[in-house]
Amino acid sequence: xxxxxxxxxxxxxxxxxxxxxxxxxxxxxxxxxxxxxxxxxxxxxxxxxxxxxxxxxxxxxxxxxxxxxxxxxxxxxxxxxxxxxxxxxxxxxxxxxxxxxxxxxxxxxxxxxxxxxxxxxxxxxxxxxxxxxxxxxxxxxxxxxxxxxxxxxxxxxxxxxxxxxxxxxxxxxxxxxxxxxxxxxxxxxxxxxxxxxxxxxxxxxxxxxxxxxxxxxxxxxxxxxxxxxxxxxxxxxxxxxxxxxxxxxxxxxxxxxxxxxxxxxxxxxxxxxxxxxxxxxxxxxxxxxxxxxxxxxxxxxxxxxxxxxxxxxx
Amino acid sequence: xxxxxxxxxxxxxxxxxxxxxxxxxxxxxxxxxxxxxxxxxxxxxxxxxxxxxxxxxxxxxxxxxxxxxxxxxxxxxxxxxxxxxxxxxxxxxxxxxxxxxxxxxxxxxxxxxxxxxxxxxxxxxxxxxxxxxxxxxxxxxxxxxxxxxxxxxxxxxxxxxxxxxxxxxxxxxxxxxxxxxxxxxxxxxxxxxxxxxxxxxxxxxxxxxxxxxxxxxxxxxxxxxxxxxxxxxxxxxxxxxxxxxxxxxxxxxxxxxxxxxxxxxxxxxxxxxxxxxxxxxxxxxxxxxxxxxxxxxxxxxxxxxxxxxxxxxxxxxxxxxxxxxxxxxxxxxxxxxxxxxxxxxxxxxxxxxxxxxxxxxxxxxxxxxxxxxxxxxxxxxxxxxxxxxxxxxxxxxxxxxxxxxxxxxxxxxxxxxxxxxxxxxxxxxxxxxxxxxxxxxxxxxxxxxxxxxxxxxxxxxxxxxxxxxxxxxxxxxxxxxxxxxxxxxxxxxxxxxxxxxxxxxxxxxxxxxxxxxxxxxxxxxxxxxxxxxxxxxxxxx
Numbered sequence: 096x097x098x099x100x101x102x103x104x105x106x107x108x109x110x111x112x113x114x115x116x117x118x119x120x121x122x123x124x125x126x127x128x129x130x131x132x133x134x135x136x137x138x139x140x141x142x143x144x145x146x147x148x149x150x151x152x153x154x155x156x157x158x159x160x161x162x163x164x165x166x167x168x169x170x171x172x173x174x175x176x177x178x179x180x181x182x183x184x185x186x187x188x189x190x191x192x193x194x195x196x197x198x199x200x201x202x203x204x205x206x207x208x209x210x211x212x213x214x215x216x217x218x219x220x221x222x223x224x225x226x227x228x229x230x231x232x233x234x235x236x237x238x239x240x241x242x243x244x245x246x247x248x249x250x251x252x253x254x255x256x257x258x259x260x261x262x263x264x265x266x267x268x269x270x271x272x273x274x275x276x277x278x279x280x281x282x283x284x285x286x287x288x289x290x291x292x293x294x295x296x297x298x299x300x301x302x303x304x305x306x307x308x309x310x311x312x313x314x315x316x317x318x319x320x321x322x323x324x325x326x327x328x329x330x331x332x333x334x335x336x337x338x339x340x341x342x343x344x345x346x347x348x349x350x351x352x353x354x355x356x357x358x359x360x361x362x363x364x365x366x367x368x369x370x371x372x373x374x375x376x377x378x379x380x381x382x383x384x385x386x387x388x389x390x391x392x393x394x395x396x397x398x399x400x401x402x403x404x405x406x407x408x409x
Numbered sequence: 410x411x412x413x414x415x416x417x418x419x420x421x422x423x424x425x426x427x428x429x430x431x432x433x434x435x436x437x438x439x440x441x442x443x444x445x446x447x448x449x450x451x452x453x454x455x456x457x458x459x460x461x462x463x464x465x466x467x468x469x470x471x472x473x474x475x476x477x478x479x480x481x482x483x484x485x486x487x488x489x490x491x492x493x494x495x496x497x498x499x500x501x502x503x504x505x506x507x508x509x510x511x512x513x514x515x516x517x518x519x520x521x522x523x524x525x526x527x528x529x530x531x532x533x534x535x536x537x538x539x540x541x542x543x544x545x546x547x548x549x550x551x552x553x554x555x556x557x558x559x560x561x562x563x564x565x566x567x568x569x570x571x572x573x574x575x576x577x578x579x580x581x582x583x584x585x586x587x588x589x590x591x592x593x594x595x596x597x598x599x600x601x602x603x604x605x606x607x608x609x610x611x612x613x614x615x616x617x618x619x620x621x622x623x624x625x626x627x628x629x630x631x632x633x634x635x636x637x638x639x640x641x642x643x644x645x646x647x648x649x650x651x652x653x654x655x656x657x658x659x660x661x662x663x664x665x666x667x668x669x670x671x672x673x674x675x676x677x678x679x680x681x682x683x684x685x686x687x688x689x690x691x692x693x694x695x696x697x698x699x700x701x702x703x704x705x706x707x708x709x710x711x712x713x714x715x716x717x718x719x720x721x722x723x724x725x726x727x728x729x730x731x732x733x734x735x736x737x738x739x740x741x742x743x744x745x746x747x748x749x750x751x752x753x754x755x756x757x758x759x760x761x762x763x764x765x766x767x768x769x770x771x772x773x774x775x776x777x778x779x780x781x782x783x784x785x786x787x788x789x790x791x792x793x794x795x796x797x798x799x800x801x802x803x804x805x806x807x808x809x810x811x812x813x814x815x816x817x818x819x820x821x822x823x824x825x826x827x828x829x830x831x832x833x834x835x836x837x838x839x840x841x842x843x844x845x846x847x848x849x850x851x852x853x854x855x856x857x858x859x860x861x862x863x864x865x866x867x868x869x870x871x872x873x874x875x876x877x878x879x880x881x882x883x884x885x886x887x888x889x890x891x892x893x894x895x896x897x898x899x900x901x902x903x904x905x906x907x908x909x910x911x912x913x914x915x916x917x918x919x920x921x922x923x924x925x926x927x928x929x930x931x932x933x934x935x936x937x938x939x940x941x942x943x944x945x946x947x948x949x950x
Contacts, residue, residue, distance in 0.1 A: 127825020131832055135481065135490035137859060137866035139563065140834040177479060178630050179611060185630075247666045259667045260658070354659045357667075359632040363659055367479060367631060372825055 096400075100393065107389040111382055115167075118381050119160050122374045128152075129176045129372040150176050163378065172379040177371045182379040186361065190383065192262040193360035195272075196279050196352070197345045204284035204291060205338060211288070212295020212334075213327060219300060227292055234289030239282055239348055243355035246278045260357035279356045283348050287341040294337050298330035305329075331402055339395035343388050463646070466947035470652040471928065474673035476661045476680070479631055484617040485610070486554065486597040487561035492703060495939035496677055497655050498598065500636050501541070502619035505532060505551070506595025508936030511700050511758070511851075513592045517546065517599060517620065525586045525889045530594065534577040538643040540601035541624045548579040553602040555581070555594070564593055587886050588894055589855045596937075622648035622944035631657055647944035668693065668923055674948070675931065676923040678938070680798070684921035685744035692926050697746060697919035698934035701755040704920050706849035707747075709733075709791075709806065709842050710860075710912040713873040718841070719789065721873070724781035726910035729842075730767050732774035732813045738805055739916050742798065747916040752902045754851030755917060759891075760898035761851065765907050774813040786814025790841030792830065795821045799844065806842075817842070831867050838871040849917035853898045853905075854885030861911055872911055878904050 130146040131138060138146075147153045151162070163173055172182040215227040251259045258275050265272040302308060303326055311321045349362035361380055368376035475493055482488035483498040505518040515521065521532045538546035552571045559565050567590060570582040583590060604618035617625050620643065623636035634655040638648055656673055658664035665683040668676045669690065679687060679695070688695040698704060709729065711720035719725045735749035751767035754760055778786060793803040800821065807817040820840075822830070830839040845868065850856050859865050862882065863874045878901060885897035905911050920938040924931055927949040932942030 125825065126829055127823070128829060128835070131828040131835070132825065133481070138832060138834060139866060143832075143834050179614075180630070188629075244662055247663065251670050252666060255670070259670045259672055260663050261656075261672075355663060357656075357658050357660065357663050359629065363631060367659075370478065370824065 096397075100397075103389075103393050103396070107385070107393075110389070111385045114381055114385055115164070115378060116160070118378055119163070119374065120156065122369075122372065122377055123156050125372065127372045129374065132371045133177065163375065167378075167382070172382070173375040175368075175373055175376045177368070177373045177376070182375055185364065185376065186379050186383050189359060189361045189364045191264065191360075192358050193346070193349050193353070193362060195262075195265070196276050196283060196358070196360070197349060199276060200280040200284035201287070201338075201341065201345055203280055204288035204341070207284075208288040208291025209295045209331075209334060211292040213299055213322070215292065215296040216299035216303065217322065224296075227296070231289040231292040234285045235293075237285070239286070240351045240355055242285060243278070243282045243352060246282055247355070250278060262356075262358045262360070275356075279352045279358065282355075283345060283352045286348075287344060290341070291334060291337060295330065295334050298333050299326060302326045302330040328402060332399065335395055335398055335402065339392050342391040343384075346384055346387065465950060466649045466929075468649075468651055469948040469950075470654055471650050471675065471946060471948060472654050472656060472673045473675040473677055474656045474658055474664045474667055475677040476658045476664050480615070480628070480634065480657070482614045483625075483628075483634070484613040484615060485557070485600055485605070487558045488614055489598070492939050493678070495703075496941075497634055498617050498619075499621070499940050500623040500653050500943040501617040501621040501625050502598035502600055503621050504595055504598045504940075505534075506592075507940060508596075508700075508702060510936060511702065513595055515595070518595060521591075521595070523591055525588075528583040528586045530581045530583070530590065531574070532579045532581070532594075534579065535643065536577050538620050539641050540604070540620055541618045541639055542601050542604050542607075543641075544601055544603045546599070546620050547576045548573040549576075550602050551579050551599060554597070554599045557605075558597055565590070565597075568594075585887055586889065588888055588891075589852055589886060592852070593855075623650075623653050626652070631659070633657065642944065644944055649945070649947040650943070653943060668925075671925070674925045674928045675933070677933075679746075679921045679923050681743040681746040681918075681921070682798075684746045684923065687923040688921075693923050694926060695746075695921045695923050696931075696934040697921050698938045699748065699755065699757070699919060700936070701748075701750075701758060701849040701851055701917045702937045703939050704849045704918045706750070706753070706847050706914055706917045707802075708845040708847075708912055708914040708916075710845035710868050710872070711842055712839055712871050713911065714871045715838065715840075719781070719783060719787050720841070722781045723909050724777045725783065726913070727907070728774040728777035728781065728813065729810065729815075730774075730906065730910055730913050731770045731777065732815075733806065733809045733913065733915065734769040735915050736769075738802075742802055742805065743916060743918075746921045747918050749916050750849075750914050752906050752914060753847075753853050753857060754849055758851030759895050760853050760902065762899040762902040764899075765903055767906060771813055778813060778815075783814070786816065788816045788818070790820050791817045792820045792822060792827075792839050792841065792843040794827060794844065795823055802844070833866050833868065833870040836870045843868075845912050845914075851898075853901050854882050854894070857901060857905060858882050861905060868912075873909070875904065875909055878909070 215224045250257045263272045353360045353363040365380040477493045506513045507516040567587045569584045572580045601618040624639045626635040628634040637652040803819045888894035930945040
């Protein structure tokens with residue numbers, strides 16, 4: 096297992112390196128000049144040259160990349176062009192709301208999605224199954240930003256139950272924090288929840304038809320034991336795979352959710368950085384997101400062994 | 410039977426659970442944010458409110474929302490370039506003068522005296538004013554600010570010498586007389602030189618230390634900027650508020666919803682569509698600015714420097730001036746929150762030339778095109794942004810130009826590419842027509858050369874330039890009387906938009922700002938849109 100983990104970490108490092116090269120050069124290919132976005136409406140030639148020199152943008156792109164890489168391997172992700180702040184601290188500050196919303200959204204979608212899938216499978220053909228299947232299809236089809244705006248209009252403006260926007264840390268005010276993240280978490284987790292419900296339902300239906308389930312029932316085992324110990328544990332492997340695939344979606348989805356709910360997280364930081372051509376921040380965000388996703392996928396892979404002891408890593 | 414009972418009890422549990430969730434959420438409502446219905450309570454309070462004694466005016470934190478791409482600088486005039494940054498910093502930084510309508514009146518200065526003959530302006534400063542760091546506001550501080558500005562920006566380059574006469578008197582000598590300096594010098598805000606020396610330039614940029622009614626507390630990039638009441642403010646009994654909090658919004662829909670829900674008291678510079686929506690609500694007023702000062706003017710500008718372009722011919726450019734119904738665009742696209750204009754600045758401004766006929770007349774447009782050698786029109790390109798308002802704008806222009814025979818293809822580019830094409834220092838030409846943005850201030854001798862002169866900072870690299878206009882800029886700038894200045898400015902308008910038709914102004918934003926009716930005496934949009942009267946604002950309890 097240790098060898099497997101080491102191999103995966105090495106693979107992840109290679110992936111991050113390749114990503115950093117692609118991202119850096121793609122950002123340079125984009126039209127637009129970071130110096131111009133800093134200088135606003137009417138910059139002079141002298142101002143543009145001064146800012147480019149200050150930011151090191153007057154050097155060849157390859158030199159800029161290796162200079163950034165040399166600092167990055169020493170743990171220094173550089174200084175933001177736009178914010179004139181250390182990128183590592185900028186990212187760490189913005190990571191809190193994104194992770195908070197991402198984790199809660201993940202938990203909600205797994206719990207509700209798997210539960211809905213199980214219910215739909217054991218009530219196959221009934222009204223509950225139809226309701227869950229239709230809702231899941233809708234959940235997958237509806238775009239996040241539209242659902243987010245609809246949520247604001249219904250829960251904040253019409254009913255007045257929840258705040259429209261903003262983020263409060265749970266350490267500061269737990270209740271206020273919870274009120275503010277309910278909507279973003281549900282919206283962010285909606286499509287994942289729907290996907291999980293569909294996957295769980297189909298996996299469960301497949302497993303329920305297996306001979307060993309029939310045998311377990313014939314042995315007189317309780318329905319709960321048959322369902323949750325024998326059927327669900329076997330049906331859950333593709334669901335875990337899907338959970339692993341959900342993580343990048345949840346982080347990617349935060350870009351839209353943070354815009355809609357005015358949350359100052361990593362998604363909003365990355366989007367602003369792309370628009371302002373703040374290459375250093377985009378690189379930093381990308382590395383942070385790659386590490387998070389790689390770690391999450393590693394955890395998913397390791398968890399396979401727990402749910403199905405036949406799976407072993409060499 | 411037993412199984413059915415179990416199922417029933419689980420259903421009940423589900424129903425009870427759902428009810429509990431509803432109750433919890435209802436409790437949220439009781440503790441928390443104001444709903445739309447709640448806002449109508451505020452209106453009732455307004456109706457009941459007749460006379461408020463001054464004591465009741467004190468207290469409260471005002472929340473102002475605005476949509477922006479971020480904060481660039483708040484602490485130094487030389488670096489504050491965005492109108493949003495100017496607006497935010499104005500609660501902490503004040504200037505020698507303030508606009509009342511279109512008139513610049515003294516603020517930190519008690520008065521100023523101009524002597525065009527000797528090319529000097531003498532400023533007499535108010536005494537007893539302190540910066541937030543406890544240091545004195547005096548002539549030395551103003552001198553330091555002006556010198557720092559000149560070192561980094563070009564707007565005050567006409568200043569040749571600044572002399573401190575005594576602690577509260579300052580003389581500014583100009584290289585040549587420039588009437589514009591009477592408005593420019595008092596406009597820029599004054600920061601504490603001591604704070605700059607102690608904290609350093611980078612720190613001061615994001616930490617304004619001025620003489621304003623509110624002191625900077627903290628900021629979080631893209632999130633908020635907080636200010637608290639400055640106890641030693643120089644105006645007796647002011648400010649009323651305990652603090653002001655600016656909240657940055659990434660999305661206008663969210664900002665508008667936050668305004669409706671009462672999470673913010675003011676929404677600054679609302680996009681027209683939301684201004685229209687908010688103006689329909691009883692508890693909100695939308696203040697507009699009719700001066701054109703500091704507001705964004707939108708129009709069309711052409712690749713006239715390209716000899717192969719149809720737009721190299723002034724008749725073609727003049728044809729477009731007559732081909733577009735500006736009033737219809739303002740109604741359809743701006744919901745009335747802009748005013749149509751055919752020249753630089755508003756129709757009510759002194760430099761607007763009333764003798765020019767540049768109104769919508771498609772027949773005249775067709776005739777001009779035929780005179781220019783294009784009786785059957787031609788094909789061209791229109792470069793616009795990628796957001797929905799820009800696309801709608803592009804489609805409307807496309808339709809108007811099609812009516813006179815010009816076939817327009819829309820080329821959509823993002824803001825980064827737009828800057829590359831329009832910043833003269835980059836020098837990359839666009840092809841055909843491009844959307845034109847400029848400040849709609851009516852002092853044409855100051856603002857027009859920024860685009861229309863060979864030294865212009867935007868668009869100038871792809872335009873034809875005219876000698877007589879260059880001469881008029883200087884004449885208007887150095888005019889000794891207002892009459893002369895008006896005469897030269899109006900001639901500039903004629904040359905720029907009629908004879909040479911370098912560009913086609915269409916409309917100027919009224920910078921709509923939505924304000925909840927429980928907020929009073931904001932002074933927003935009473936002069937320059939980036940300044941208001943934060944010291945006078947009070948919130949009705």
